[in-house]
Amino acid sequence: MALLVVGLLTIGYGAALVLEHPWPDTLHIAIWAAAGVVLHDFVFAPLCVALGLAGRRIIPRRWWTPIGVAALCSVILVLLAVPVFDRPGARDDNPTVLDRNYPLGLSLSLSAVWATALLYMIGQRLLPIRQDDVADQQSADNVDSQPQPVRPDGQQGGGGGQPDRER
């Protein structure tokens, strides 16, 4: 309850500061803020969902993790590249701002992300299958009988086909 009061007062103070702007500015601030919500909720998010659903149909399940993480990293890199990519803020009098080759930087960083994902997938293939992976492939019914307790305090030896529940 205290949090709610503090939070609402803080919002109120911020809103008062926003309203101190000349009204065309206040309006533009409100439009910018609303545009952020609309762009996220009705453009960005649905696009991501559509891509995700399409990906699920095409991509084998075992690759979802590396490809999903690489896709998230790529989205973030692209978002960060938007304000610098073709240097919209560059000014002739100051060559120290936006002084990198951003198209090259974006391609290199995207390549690094996908190369890492590829290496991960190859590694998954080559490395010996871990106990967890075996458990992951089994159904809920596919559990071996419990091995006998080795010690009276209930600690189990070996583990057998027991899925690793400590994760």
Added chain:
Amino acid sequence: MTSDADKVSLRSTAVTARVGMALGLAVAICFVTGLISHFIQHPQPWFFWPTHPVWLYRLTQGLHVISGIAAIPLLVVKLWSVWPKLFERPFIGGLTRQLERISILVLVASMTFQLSTGLLNIAQWYAFKFFFTTSHYAMAYVAAGAVIVHIGVKLPVIRRALGEPLEPFLAEQVRRGPSRRAVLWGTGLAVGLATVVTAGQTVPWLRRLSVLAPRSGQGPQGVPINRSALAAGVVGSAQAPDYRLTVTNGSRSRTFSLPELATMPQATRSLPIACVEGWSANAEWTGIVLADLVAAVGGSPDADVRMISLEPPGPYSRTVLPARHARDPNTLIALRINGQILNLDHGYPCRLIAPSRPGVLQTKWLSRIEVVPA
């Protein structure tokens, strides 16, 4: 082929609460460091800002931009994890539900506003028509307040989610594919990547990796600039042969030509220039200790000192340096940078460089220094 695995969604309160905690931390760092920067630039009687360590502002403002950029992947994943709730029924619902939805609307709107305007500002892309500093400052309170309300409303849910195991036991056995743990790991990787590709503008050893940073860290005499002599309109006046620096204390006044300044006792200090836009660079500055100039006109070490630029009147053509910084022996009226005479864009003939201050207040192309009457 919808199996149990698909029912046990990766989108879960367990993921939302954990990513939300990290996002809350990033927002808190952003808010506090932002307020620090605001109050240095708009001093209040109760606000204390030390001169030591000299890199303190470099640290706080670097953190402001780094945590803001880190918040971008965190916000993306957080919103991903709750997005289907947007379409939950009842769409309108009762008063409580409407209030909750409105509070989340305010939260998402203010967060996207802060992160988008901040990201554009560090790239100096003013695609919006309003003034950045005042709107970013005002909306910071809205965002911080909305986060506090959100935590207040969701506290029982957060507690429950953090108390339960991350992965539902059933899914552990039927699923092959991403786990919720992988979502958290992936989010962490995205945060790390976002940091690495941008933080080099303030963390020197990351420079080569920061391929998307608005600054490479290069510039005349090894230091970037923000406002050029051309933009400030001082190209002529700064190079005029009759240039004089005037130092005043009430009715007492002295003027110094550039050769006179150069023959005064010189001191060299290693100080960072740290911009509000989050880039920073260290340099060796050589010049006259400001306190010596103030003493030359009989000024008190307890007086604030006003710095006036050759730049025509504007928001940053004059600044007031608090007494604490004015009397600090690290504060220089610099004539040289990294062993060379100041480049015109670095503030030739002379500029202020004080420890632990935003670059925008390190007045360049000085024409007058006034001891402010107490």
